[in-house]
Amino acid sequence: MADANHSRRVGDPEVVLLDAPGTRAFWALRFQEPAEKIEQAVEEVGNDPARVAQHLGKPWPYEKSGIV
Numbered sequence: 001m002a003d004a005n006h007s008r009r010v011g012d013p014e015v016v017l018l019d020a021p022g023t024r025a026f027w028a029l030r031f032q033e034p035a036e037k038i039e040q041a042v043e044e045v046g047n048d049p050a051r052v053a054q055h056l057g058k059p060w061p062y063e064k065s066g067i068v
Contacts, residue, residue: 012061015047031056032064 016038018024024035031038033056041055053060 012049014049016042016049016052017047018042031058033058 012030013026016027018027018035018039024038027038028035031053037056038052041052045051045055050060
């Protein structure tokens with residue numbers, strides 16, 4: 001049975017880091033948003049993926065990201 005408090009998909013990074021082109025591209029694809037918008041969200045709410053997703057108006061985990 002899945003843990004109701006476990007909202008992170010296996011393999012998802014625990015923090016949103018945008019310090020390299022590869023990580024910027026990963027999060028842009030993961031959230032289906034431009035990296036600049038994700039960067040702004042991180043500045044406003046921190047680097048927790050669930051909080052960034054909420055700020056972007058996306059569920060977490062965001063299943064429509066195209067990353068399986």
